[in-house]
Amino acid sequence: MTVFEYAPAPESRAIVDIRASYGLFVDGAFVEGRGTAFKTVNPATEEVLAEVAEASDADVNTAVAAARKAYEKVWSRMSGAERAKYLYRIARIIQERSRELAVLESIDNGKPIKESRDVDVPTAAAYFFYYAGWADKLEHSGYGTTPLGVAAQVIPWNFPLLMLAWKIAPALACGNTVVLKPAETTPLTALLFAEICQQADLPPGVVNIVTGAGATGHALVGHASVDKVAFTGSTEVGKAIARTVAGTTKKVTLELGGKAANIVFDDAPLDQAVEGIVNGIFFNQGHVCCAGSRLLVQESIADDLLARLKRRMSTLRLGDPLDKNTDIGAINSREQLERIRALCDIGEAEGAERWAPACDLPSAGFWFPPTLFTGVTQAHRIAREEVFGPVLSVLTFRTPAEAVEKANNTPYGLSAGVWSDKGSLILKVAAQLRAGVVWANTFNKFDPTSPFGGYQESGYGREGGRHGLAAYLKGHQ
Numbered sequence: 001m002t003v004f005e006y007a008p009a010p011e012s013r014a015i016v017d018i019r020a021s022y023g024l025f026v027d028g029a030f031v032e033g034r035g036t037a038f039k040t041v042n043p044a045t046e047e048v049l050a051e052v053a054e055a056s057d058a059d060v061n062t063a064v065a066a067a068r069k070a071y072e073k074v075w076s077r078m079s080g081a082e083r084a085k086y087l088y089r090i091a092r093i094i095q096e097r098s099r100e101l102a103v104l105e106s107i108d109n110g111k112p113i114k115e116s117r118d119v120d121v122p123t124a125a126a127y128f129f130y131y132a133g134w135a136d137k138l139e140h141s142g143y144g145t146t147p148l149g150v151a152a153q154v155i156p157w158n159f160p161l162l163m164l165a166w167k168i169a170p171a172l173a174c175g176n177t178v179v180l181k182p183a184e185t186t187p188l189t190a191l192l193f194a195e196i197c198q199q200a201d202l203p204p205g206v207v208n209i210v211t212g213a214g215a216t217g218h219a220l221v222g223h224a225s226v227d228k229v230a231f232t233g234s235t236e237v238g239k240a241i242a243r244t245v246a247g248t249t250k251k252v253t254l255e256l257g258g259k260a261a262n263i264v265f266d267d268a269p270l271d272q273a274v275e276g277i278v279n280g281i282f283f284n285q286g287h288v289c290c291a292g293s294r295l296l297v298q299e300s301i302a303d304d305l306l307a308r309l310k311r312r313m314s315t316l317r318l319g320d321p322l323d324k325n326t327d328i329g330a331i332n333s334r335e336q337l338e339r340i341r342a343l344c345d346i347g348e349a350e351g352a353e354r355w356a357p358a359c360d361l362p363s364a365g366f367w368f369p370p371t372l373f374t375g376v377t378q379a380h381r382i383a384r385e386e387v388f389g390p391v392l393s394v395l396t397f398r399t400p401a402e403a404v405e406k407a408n409n410t411p412y413g414l415s416a417g418v419w420s421d422k423g424s425l426i427l428k429v430a431a432q433l434r435a436g437v438v439w440a441n442t443f444n445k446f447d448p449t450s451p452f453g454g455y456q457e458s459g460y461g462r463e464g465g466r467h468g469l470a471a472y473l474k475g476h477q
Protein backbone atom coordinates (compact mmCIF):
# COMPACT_ATOMS: atom_id res chain seq x y z
CA MET A 1 0.00 0.00 0.00
CA THR A 2 1.26 3.46 -0.85
CA VAL A 3 1.61 5.67 2.17
CA PHE A 4 1.10 9.34 1.42
CA GLU A 5 3.11 11.91 3.33
CA TYR A 6 1.02 14.90 4.32
CA ALA A 7 2.01 17.97 2.35
CA PRO A 8 0.95 21.20 4.05
CA ALA A 9 -0.86 23.81 1.96
CA PRO A 10 -0.38 27.05 3.86
CA GLU A 11 -1.95 30.31 2.73
CA SER A 12 0.71 32.98 2.28
CA ARG A 13 0.72 35.70 4.89
CA ALA A 14 2.56 38.07 2.53
CA ILE A 15 -0.79 39.64 1.61
CA VAL A 16 -1.07 41.23 5.04
CA ASP A 17 0.97 44.15 6.13
CA ILE A 18 0.96 44.08 9.93
CA ARG A 19 2.33 47.30 11.38
CA ALA A 20 4.68 47.24 14.35
CA SER A 21 2.28 49.38 16.35
CA TYR A 22 -1.28 50.64 16.15
CA GLY A 23 -3.01 53.68 17.62
CA LEU A 24 -6.68 54.20 18.36
CA PHE A 25 -9.07 55.09 15.55
CA VAL A 26 -10.82 58.27 16.63
CA ASP A 27 -12.57 60.89 14.52
CA GLY A 28 -11.36 59.33 11.29
CA ALA A 29 -7.66 59.16 12.16
CA PHE A 30 -5.24 56.92 14.03
CA VAL A 31 -4.13 58.62 17.25
CA GLU A 32 -1.88 57.63 20.13
CA GLY A 33 -3.47 56.13 23.22
CA ARG A 34 -2.80 57.52 26.67
CA GLY A 35 -2.88 54.08 28.35
CA THR A 36 -0.12 51.45 28.42
CA ALA A 37 0.30 49.79 25.02
CA PHE A 38 -0.17 46.01 24.96
CA LYS A 39 0.92 43.25 22.61
CA THR A 40 -1.23 40.96 20.52
CA VAL A 41 0.20 37.53 19.73
CA ASN A 42 -0.38 34.78 17.22
CA PRO A 43 -1.82 32.02 19.43
CA ALA A 44 -0.52 29.33 17.08
CA THR A 45 3.11 30.36 17.57
CA GLU A 46 3.15 32.86 20.47
CA GLU A 47 4.87 35.30 18.10
CA VAL A 48 4.23 38.93 19.01
CA LEU A 49 2.38 40.47 16.07
CA ALA A 50 2.07 44.11 17.04
CA GLU A 51 1.88 46.59 19.84
CA VAL A 52 -1.58 48.07 20.28
CA ALA A 53 -2.61 51.27 22.05
CA GLU A 54 -4.69 51.07 25.18
CA ALA A 55 -7.51 53.61 25.41
CA SER A 56 -7.59 55.36 28.78
CA ASP A 57 -10.76 56.89 30.23
CA ALA A 58 -9.73 60.19 28.62
CA ASP A 59 -9.33 58.49 25.23
CA VAL A 60 -12.77 56.92 25.59
CA ASN A 61 -14.09 60.40 26.34
CA THR A 62 -12.53 61.79 23.16
CA ALA A 63 -13.90 58.91 21.07
CA VAL A 64 -17.43 59.30 22.47
CA ALA A 65 -17.26 63.06 21.84
CA ALA A 66 -16.18 62.41 18.23
CA ALA A 67 -19.05 59.97 17.77
CA ARG A 68 -21.51 62.47 19.30
CA LYS A 69 -20.35 65.26 16.99
CA ALA A 70 -20.52 63.02 13.91
CA TYR A 71 -24.00 61.89 14.97
CA GLU A 72 -25.38 65.38 15.41
CA LYS A 73 -23.65 67.17 12.57
CA VAL A 74 -23.47 64.52 9.85
CA TRP A 75 -24.80 61.03 10.19
CA SER A 76 -28.27 61.55 11.68
CA ARG A 77 -28.92 64.31 9.14
CA MET A 78 -27.96 62.24 6.15
CA SER A 79 -30.72 60.48 4.21
CA GLY A 80 -30.97 56.71 4.54
CA ALA A 81 -30.12 56.36 0.86
CA GLU A 82 -26.87 58.28 1.40
CA ARG A 83 -25.94 56.20 4.47
CA ALA A 84 -26.61 53.07 2.42
CA LYS A 85 -24.00 54.11 -0.13
CA TYR A 86 -21.32 54.05 2.56
CA LEU A 87 -22.48 50.68 3.89
CA TYR A 88 -22.48 49.16 0.41
CA ARG A 89 -19.03 50.59 -0.17
CA ILE A 90 -17.75 49.07 3.07
CA ALA A 91 -19.32 45.71 2.13
CA ARG A 92 -17.61 45.76 -1.26
CA ILE A 93 -14.23 46.69 0.21
CA ILE A 94 -14.54 43.80 2.69
CA GLN A 95 -15.06 41.53 -0.30
CA GLU A 96 -12.18 43.06 -2.25
CA ARG A 97 -9.85 42.74 0.73
CA SER A 98 -11.27 39.43 1.88
CA ARG A 99 -8.05 37.44 1.56
CA GLU A 100 -6.15 40.00 3.59
CA LEU A 101 -8.84 40.05 6.27
CA ALA A 102 -9.04 36.25 6.42
CA VAL A 103 -5.29 35.79 6.79
CA LEU A 104 -5.09 38.51 9.43
CA GLU A 105 -8.03 37.02 11.35
CA SER A 106 -6.43 33.57 11.35
CA ILE A 107 -3.07 34.94 12.47
CA ASP A 108 -4.47 37.02 15.33
CA ASN A 109 -7.21 34.65 16.46
CA GLY A 110 -5.87 31.15 15.66
CA LYS A 111 -8.89 29.99 13.67
CA PRO A 112 -8.43 27.86 10.54
CA ILE A 113 -8.09 29.84 7.32
CA LYS A 114 -10.84 27.81 5.70
CA GLU A 115 -13.23 29.15 8.33
CA SER A 116 -12.08 32.79 8.26
CA ARG A 117 -12.04 32.66 4.44
CA ASP A 118 -15.36 30.83 3.92
CA VAL A 119 -17.40 31.92 6.96
CA ASP A 120 -16.19 34.91 8.97
CA VAL A 121 -15.24 37.31 6.19
CA PRO A 122 -18.01 36.59 3.64
CA THR A 123 -20.64 36.62 6.41
CA ALA A 124 -19.28 39.96 7.69
CA ALA A 125 -19.66 41.41 4.18
CA ALA A 126 -23.16 39.91 3.96
CA TYR A 127 -24.26 41.75 7.13
CA PHE A 128 -23.12 45.07 5.66
CA PHE A 129 -24.91 44.36 2.39
CA TYR A 130 -28.06 43.31 4.23
CA TYR A 131 -28.26 46.34 6.53
CA ALA A 132 -27.27 48.71 3.70
CA GLY A 133 -30.53 47.59 2.13
CA TRP A 134 -32.51 48.63 5.22
CA ALA A 135 -31.00 52.13 5.57
CA ASP A 136 -33.52 53.81 3.24
CA LYS A 137 -36.45 51.55 4.16
CA LEU A 138 -36.65 52.02 7.93
CA GLU A 139 -40.25 53.22 7.72
CA HIS A 140 -41.08 49.60 6.83
CA SER A 141 -39.14 48.15 9.75
CA GLY A 142 -42.00 48.37 12.23
CA TYR A 143 -39.63 49.98 14.72
CA GLY A 144 -39.76 53.61 13.57
CA THR A 145 -37.00 55.58 11.89
CA THR A 146 -35.37 57.53 14.73
CA PRO A 147 -31.83 56.53 15.70
CA LEU A 148 -30.68 56.44 19.32
CA GLY A 149 -27.44 58.41 19.06
CA VAL A 150 -24.03 57.04 20.07
CA ALA A 151 -23.67 53.27 20.47
CA ALA A 152 -21.00 51.77 22.75
CA GLN A 153 -20.16 48.31 21.46
CA VAL A 154 -17.96 45.72 23.16
CA ILE A 155 -17.14 42.46 21.39
CA PRO A 156 -15.29 39.20 22.17
CA TRP A 157 -12.38 37.40 20.55
CA ASN A 158 -14.09 34.39 18.99
CA PHE A 159 -15.38 36.08 15.79
CA PRO A 160 -13.59 39.44 15.85
CA LEU A 161 -14.53 40.79 12.42
CA LEU A 162 -17.92 39.08 12.24
CA MET A 163 -19.02 40.40 15.64
CA LEU A 164 -17.86 43.85 14.56
CA ALA A 165 -20.08 43.56 11.48
CA TRP A 166 -23.06 42.34 13.54
CA LYS A 167 -22.67 45.43 15.73
CA ILE A 168 -21.65 48.19 13.34
CA ALA A 169 -23.81 47.43 10.27
CA PRO A 170 -27.27 47.77 11.90
CA ALA A 171 -26.15 50.70 14.09
CA LEU A 172 -24.96 52.72 11.09
CA ALA A 173 -27.91 51.73 8.89
CA CYS A 174 -30.28 53.17 11.51
CA GLY A 175 -28.33 56.44 11.70
CA ASN A 176 -26.33 55.90 14.90
CA THR A 177 -22.60 56.43 15.28
CA VAL A 178 -20.41 53.98 17.19
CA VAL A 179 -17.45 53.53 19.47
CA LEU A 180 -16.38 49.89 19.40
CA LYS A 181 -13.96 48.02 21.62
CA PRO A 182 -12.54 44.80 20.21
CA ALA A 183 -11.17 42.11 22.55
CA GLU A 184 -7.64 42.56 23.84
CA THR A 185 -6.38 39.36 22.19
CA THR A 186 -7.86 40.05 18.74
CA PRO A 187 -7.72 43.74 17.84
CA LEU A 188 -6.11 43.54 14.40
CA THR A 189 -9.05 43.01 12.03
CA ALA A 190 -10.96 45.83 13.77
CA LEU A 191 -7.97 48.08 13.10
CA LEU A 192 -7.89 46.96 9.46
CA PHE A 193 -11.61 47.71 9.38
CA ALA A 194 -10.76 51.24 10.55
CA GLU A 195 -8.58 51.57 7.44
CA ILE A 196 -11.49 50.31 5.37
CA CYS A 197 -13.65 53.10 6.84
CA GLN A 198 -11.03 55.59 5.68
CA GLN A 199 -10.89 53.96 2.27
CA ALA A 200 -14.70 54.20 2.04
CA ASP A 201 -14.51 57.92 2.92
CA LEU A 202 -16.83 57.34 5.84
CA PRO A 203 -17.26 60.72 7.56
CA PRO A 204 -14.86 61.05 10.55
CA GLY A 205 -16.31 60.03 13.90
CA VAL A 206 -19.05 57.77 12.54
CA VAL A 207 -16.96 54.72 13.50
CA ASN A 208 -14.37 54.90 16.29
CA ILE A 209 -12.30 51.93 17.46
CA VAL A 210 -10.83 52.00 20.96
CA THR A 211 -8.52 49.12 21.77
CA GLY A 212 -7.80 47.98 25.32
CA ALA A 213 -8.90 45.41 27.88
CA GLY A 214 -11.79 45.15 30.33
CA ALA A 215 -11.12 48.58 31.89
CA THR A 216 -11.53 50.28 28.51
CA GLY A 217 -14.79 48.37 27.95
CA HIS A 218 -15.98 49.37 31.40
CA ALA A 219 -15.22 53.05 30.75
CA LEU A 220 -17.03 52.87 27.41
CA VAL A 221 -20.26 51.22 28.54
CA GLY A 222 -20.40 53.40 31.66
CA HIS A 223 -19.85 56.65 29.75
CA ALA A 224 -22.60 59.16 30.53
CA SER A 225 -22.93 60.27 26.92
CA VAL A 226 -23.64 56.95 25.19
CA ASP A 227 -27.24 56.12 24.32
CA LYS A 228 -26.91 52.45 23.59
CA VAL A 229 -24.79 49.57 24.89
CA ALA A 230 -24.33 46.44 22.80
CA PHE A 231 -22.25 43.64 24.29
CA THR A 232 -21.26 40.12 23.26
CA GLY A 233 -19.21 38.03 25.66
CA SER A 234 -19.44 36.17 28.92
CA THR A 235 -22.54 36.07 31.10
CA GLU A 236 -20.48 37.30 34.04
CA VAL A 237 -19.35 40.50 32.29
CA GLY A 238 -22.82 40.86 30.74
CA LYS A 239 -24.34 40.92 34.23
CA ALA A 240 -21.78 43.50 35.37
CA ILE A 241 -22.68 45.67 32.38
CA ALA A 242 -26.40 45.33 33.12
CA ARG A 243 -25.67 46.57 36.65
CA THR A 244 -23.57 49.48 35.31
CA VAL A 245 -26.33 50.75 33.03
CA ALA A 246 -29.24 50.04 35.39
CA GLY A 247 -31.12 53.24 36.20
CA THR A 248 -29.94 55.06 33.08
CA THR A 249 -31.88 55.60 29.85
CA LYS A 250 -29.34 53.59 27.86
CA LYS A 251 -30.81 50.89 25.69
CA VAL A 252 -28.98 47.56 26.12
CA THR A 253 -28.57 44.35 24.17
CA LEU A 254 -26.57 41.47 25.64
CA GLU A 255 -25.46 38.40 23.70
CA LEU A 256 -23.97 36.06 26.29
CA GLY A 257 -22.99 32.45 26.71
CA GLY A 258 -24.72 29.22 25.81
CA LYS A 259 -24.78 25.48 26.43
CA ALA A 260 -26.66 24.21 23.42
CA ALA A 261 -28.15 20.75 23.22
CA ASN A 262 -27.70 18.92 19.94
CA ILE A 263 -30.45 16.25 20.04
CA VAL A 264 -30.13 13.15 17.85
CA PHE A 265 -33.18 10.86 17.52
CA ASP A 266 -32.94 7.22 16.51
CA ASP A 267 -34.31 7.84 13.01
CA ALA A 268 -31.77 10.56 12.16
CA PRO A 269 -29.43 10.06 9.20
CA LEU A 270 -26.42 9.18 11.35
CA ASP A 271 -23.54 10.12 9.08
CA GLN A 272 -25.12 13.51 8.45
CA ALA A 273 -25.71 13.92 12.17
CA VAL A 274 -22.05 13.13 12.86
CA GLU A 275 -21.01 15.93 10.49
CA GLY A 276 -23.43 18.26 12.27
CA ILE A 277 -22.12 17.27 15.70
CA VAL A 278 -18.53 17.84 14.56
CA ASN A 279 -19.43 21.20 13.04
CA GLY A 280 -21.46 22.09 16.13
CA ILE A 281 -18.65 21.64 18.63
CA PHE A 282 -15.33 21.73 16.76
CA PHE A 283 -16.03 24.69 14.45
CA ASN A 284 -13.81 27.57 15.61
CA GLN A 285 -12.25 25.29 18.29
CA GLY A 286 -15.60 25.36 20.08
CA HIS A 287 -15.14 29.06 20.83
CA VAL A 288 -18.74 29.62 19.85
CA CYS A 289 -21.49 30.89 22.14
CA CYS A 290 -24.06 28.76 20.30
CA ALA A 291 -21.78 25.67 20.06
CA GLY A 292 -23.56 22.32 20.30
CA SER A 293 -21.63 21.43 23.44
CA ARG A 294 -24.16 18.93 24.88
CA LEU A 295 -24.87 15.97 22.64
CA LEU A 296 -28.18 14.35 23.62
CA VAL A 297 -28.41 11.02 21.84
CA GLN A 298 -31.27 8.52 21.94
CA GLU A 299 -30.10 5.53 23.93
CA SER A 300 -30.88 2.91 21.27
CA ILE A 301 -28.40 4.43 18.79
CA ALA A 302 -25.82 5.78 21.24
CA ASP A 303 -23.19 3.06 20.68
CA ASP A 304 -23.44 3.24 16.91
CA LEU A 305 -23.39 7.04 16.82
CA LEU A 306 -20.46 7.31 19.22
CA ALA A 307 -18.42 4.79 17.24
CA ARG A 308 -19.00 6.83 14.06
CA LEU A 309 -18.28 10.08 15.88
CA LYS A 310 -14.97 8.80 17.26
CA ARG A 311 -13.96 7.56 13.82
CA ARG A 312 -14.75 10.99 12.35
CA MET A 313 -12.95 12.84 15.15
CA SER A 314 -9.85 10.77 14.42
CA THR A 315 -9.71 12.31 10.95
CA LEU A 316 -9.82 15.93 12.12
CA ARG A 317 -6.61 17.73 11.28
CA LEU A 318 -5.26 20.00 14.01
CA GLY A 319 -2.45 22.44 13.37
CA ASP A 320 -1.30 25.54 11.48
CA PRO A 321 -4.35 27.82 11.13
CA LEU A 322 -3.03 29.08 7.81
CA ASP A 323 -2.91 25.57 6.33
CA LYS A 324 -5.96 25.26 4.06
CA ASN A 325 -6.54 21.68 5.25
CA THR A 326 -6.62 22.48 8.95
CA ASP A 327 -9.88 21.67 10.73
CA ILE A 328 -8.91 22.71 14.25
CA GLY A 329 -6.68 25.70 14.87
CA ALA A 330 -5.18 27.18 18.01
CA ILE A 331 -6.96 28.06 21.24
CA ASN A 332 -7.18 31.84 21.34
CA SER A 333 -5.14 32.48 24.47
CA ARG A 334 -3.24 30.82 27.29
CA GLU A 335 -5.99 31.92 29.71
CA GLN A 336 -8.68 30.23 27.63
CA LEU A 337 -6.55 27.09 27.30
CA GLU A 338 -6.18 26.97 31.06
CA ARG A 339 -9.94 27.37 31.54
CA ILE A 340 -10.61 24.49 29.16
CA ARG A 341 -8.01 22.27 30.84
CA ALA A 342 -9.40 23.03 34.29
CA LEU A 343 -12.99 22.19 33.33
CA CYS A 344 -11.90 18.95 31.64
CA ASP A 345 -9.97 17.92 34.76
CA ILE A 346 -13.11 18.57 36.78
CA GLY A 347 -15.10 16.46 34.30
CA GLU A 348 -12.77 13.53 34.91
CA ALA A 349 -12.74 14.06 38.67
CA GLU A 350 -16.55 14.03 38.67
CA GLY A 351 -16.50 10.62 36.99
CA ALA A 352 -17.13 11.25 33.30
CA GLU A 353 -15.04 9.30 30.81
CA ARG A 354 -12.70 11.37 28.67
CA TRP A 355 -11.66 10.45 25.13
CA ALA A 356 -9.61 12.19 22.45
CA PRO A 357 -8.12 10.80 19.24
CA ALA A 358 -4.36 10.39 18.96
CA CYS A 359 -3.25 13.87 18.01
CA ASP A 360 0.16 15.55 17.89
CA LEU A 361 -0.02 19.01 19.38
CA PRO A 362 2.50 21.59 18.13
CA SER A 363 5.11 22.47 20.73
CA ALA A 364 4.66 26.24 20.63
CA GLY A 365 1.30 27.99 20.89
CA PHE A 366 -1.97 27.05 22.60
CA TRP A 367 -3.62 23.80 21.57
CA PHE A 368 -6.29 21.43 22.79
CA PRO A 369 -7.33 18.19 21.07
CA PRO A 370 -10.96 17.49 20.07
CA THR A 371 -12.34 15.85 23.19
CA LEU A 372 -15.38 13.79 24.08
CA PHE A 373 -16.86 13.04 27.49
CA THR A 374 -19.23 10.09 27.89
CA GLY A 375 -21.01 8.94 31.03
CA VAL A 376 -21.94 12.56 31.69
CA THR A 377 -24.82 13.34 34.01
CA GLN A 378 -26.79 16.54 34.24
CA ALA A 379 -25.14 17.37 37.54
CA HIS A 380 -21.63 17.38 36.07
CA ARG A 381 -20.07 20.80 35.64
CA ILE A 382 -19.02 19.97 32.07
CA ALA A 383 -22.74 19.51 31.32
CA ARG A 384 -23.76 22.79 32.94
CA GLU A 385 -20.97 25.28 32.31
CA GLU A 386 -19.78 26.78 29.08
CA VAL A 387 -16.37 25.26 28.27
CA PHE A 388 -15.87 27.43 25.17
CA GLY A 389 -13.44 24.92 23.73
CA PRO A 390 -13.39 21.75 21.57
CA VAL A 391 -15.04 19.62 24.24
CA LEU A 392 -18.28 17.68 23.80
CA SER A 393 -20.36 16.21 26.65
CA VAL A 394 -22.55 13.25 25.73
CA LEU A 395 -25.81 12.43 27.53
CA THR A 396 -28.48 9.94 26.52
CA PHE A 397 -32.29 9.98 26.57
CA ARG A 398 -35.12 7.56 25.84
CA THR A 399 -38.15 9.64 24.88
CA PRO A 400 -38.70 13.01 23.16
CA ALA A 401 -40.10 14.39 26.43
CA GLU A 402 -36.90 13.41 28.25
CA ALA A 403 -34.80 14.99 25.49
CA VAL A 404 -36.69 18.28 25.83
CA GLU A 405 -36.45 18.24 29.60
CA LYS A 406 -32.69 17.63 29.53
CA ALA A 407 -32.11 20.17 26.75
CA ASN A 408 -33.96 22.85 28.73
CA ASN A 409 -32.18 21.99 31.98
CA THR A 410 -29.69 24.85 31.68
CA PRO A 411 -29.53 28.46 32.79
CA TYR A 412 -28.77 29.37 29.16
CA GLY A 413 -31.02 29.41 26.10
CA LEU A 414 -29.20 30.46 22.98
CA SER A 415 -29.43 27.63 20.47
CA ALA A 416 -30.22 23.96 19.93
CA GLY A 417 -30.09 21.32 17.21
CA VAL A 418 -32.59 18.56 16.39
CA TRP A 419 -31.79 15.61 14.15
CA SER A 420 -34.60 13.38 12.91
CA ASP A 421 -36.11 12.10 9.69
CA LYS A 422 -39.57 13.20 10.84
CA GLY A 423 -40.54 16.81 10.26
CA SER A 424 -43.45 16.48 12.69
CA LEU A 425 -41.12 15.38 15.51
CA ILE A 426 -38.69 18.21 14.74
CA LEU A 427 -41.46 20.81 14.87
CA LYS A 428 -42.93 19.38 18.08
CA VAL A 429 -39.56 19.29 19.86
CA ALA A 430 -38.38 22.65 18.51
CA ALA A 431 -41.53 24.34 19.82
CA GLN A 432 -40.71 23.15 23.34
CA LEU A 433 -37.03 24.10 23.37
CA ARG A 434 -36.21 27.30 25.21
CA ALA A 435 -33.58 28.52 22.78
CA GLY A 436 -33.34 31.54 20.52
CA VAL A 437 -32.32 29.48 17.49
CA VAL A 438 -33.17 25.86 16.75
CA TRP A 439 -31.42 24.24 13.82
CA ALA A 440 -33.00 21.17 12.24
CA ASN A 441 -30.72 18.58 10.61
CA THR A 442 -27.98 21.19 10.42
CA PHE A 443 -26.01 23.38 12.84
CA ASN A 444 -24.20 26.72 13.11
CA LYS A 445 -25.88 28.34 10.14
CA PHE A 446 -25.75 32.13 10.13
CA ASP A 447 -27.57 34.46 7.82
CA PRO A 448 -28.02 38.23 8.07
CA THR A 449 -31.74 37.95 7.39
CA SER A 450 -32.29 35.78 10.47
CA PRO A 451 -32.47 37.16 14.02
CA PHE A 452 -30.12 35.63 16.60
CA GLY A 453 -30.23 35.92 20.37
CA GLY A 454 -31.03 34.16 23.60
CA TYR A 455 -33.26 33.52 26.57
CA GLN A 456 -32.39 33.57 30.27
CA GLU A 457 -28.65 33.83 30.99
CA SER A 458 -27.88 33.92 27.28
CA GLY A 459 -28.92 37.56 27.29
CA TYR A 460 -31.56 39.68 25.63
CA GLY A 461 -32.16 41.50 22.39
CA ARG A 462 -31.82 40.16 18.86
CA GLU A 463 -29.11 40.74 16.29
CA GLY A 464 -29.65 40.20 12.59
CA GLY A 465 -32.72 40.42 10.42
CA ARG A 466 -35.47 43.01 10.71
CA HIS A 467 -35.59 42.34 14.46
CA GLY A 468 -31.99 43.50 14.76
CA LEU A 469 -33.08 47.02 13.80
CA ALA A 470 -35.14 47.35 17.00
CA ALA A 471 -31.96 47.56 19.05
CA TYR A 472 -30.86 50.72 17.25
CA LEU A 473 -34.11 52.65 16.85
CA LYS A 474 -35.96 54.76 19.41
CA GLY A 475 -38.94 53.61 21.36
CA HIS A 476 -38.73 49.87 20.88
CA GLN A 477 -36.82 47.25 22.84
Ligand code: NAP
Nearest residue numbers: 155156183184213214217218233234237256257289386388
Ligand atom coordinates in the same frame (compact mmCIF):
# COMPACT_ATOMS: atom_id res chain seq x y z
P1 NAP B 1 -15.41 38.61 28.42
O1 NAP B 1 -14.51 38.96 29.53
O2 NAP B 1 -16.87 38.68 28.63
O3 NAP B 1 -15.00 39.56 27.20
C1 NAP B 1 -15.86 40.11 26.23
C2 NAP B 1 -15.51 41.55 25.97
O4 NAP B 1 -15.81 42.36 27.12
C3 NAP B 1 -14.04 41.80 25.70
O5 NAP B 1 -13.89 42.85 24.77
C4 NAP B 1 -13.55 42.20 27.07
O6 NAP B 1 -12.33 42.87 27.06
C5 NAP B 1 -14.66 43.07 27.55
N1 NAP B 1 -14.76 43.26 28.98
C6 NAP B 1 -14.20 42.55 29.99
N2 NAP B 1 -14.56 43.04 31.19
C7 NAP B 1 -15.38 44.10 30.94
C8 NAP B 1 -16.10 45.01 31.77
N3 NAP B 1 -16.07 44.93 33.10
N4 NAP B 1 -16.85 45.98 31.17
C9 NAP B 1 -16.92 46.05 29.83
N5 NAP B 1 -16.27 45.22 29.00
C10 NAP B 1 -15.51 44.24 29.54
O7 NAP B 1 -15.05 37.21 27.89
P2 NAP B 1 -13.60 36.49 27.98
O8 NAP B 1 -12.91 36.78 29.25
O9 NAP B 1 -12.89 36.81 26.74
O10 NAP B 1 -14.05 34.99 27.99
C11 NAP B 1 -14.51 34.38 29.20
C12 NAP B 1 -15.60 33.38 28.91
O11 NAP B 1 -16.70 34.06 28.32
C13 NAP B 1 -15.25 32.32 27.92
O12 NAP B 1 -14.62 31.24 28.49
C14 NAP B 1 -16.60 31.97 27.37
O13 NAP B 1 -17.22 31.03 28.19
C15 NAP B 1 -17.36 33.25 27.41
N6 NAP B 1 -17.41 33.95 26.13
C16 NAP B 1 -18.57 33.97 25.47
C17 NAP B 1 -18.65 34.61 24.25
C18 NAP B 1 -19.89 34.66 23.48
O14 NAP B 1 -19.86 34.93 22.30
N7 NAP B 1 -21.03 34.43 24.08
C19 NAP B 1 -17.53 35.22 23.71
C20 NAP B 1 -16.34 35.21 24.43
C21 NAP B 1 -16.31 34.57 25.63
P3 NAP B 1 -10.94 42.04 26.95
O15 NAP B 1 -11.20 40.71 26.33
O16 NAP B 1 -10.14 42.90 26.08
O17 NAP B 1 -10.44 41.92 28.33
Ligand code: MG
Nearest residue numbers: 040041108185
Ligand atom coordinates in the same frame (compact mmCIF):
# COMPACT_ATOMS: atom_id res chain seq x y z
MG1 MG C 1 -3.97 37.79 19.10
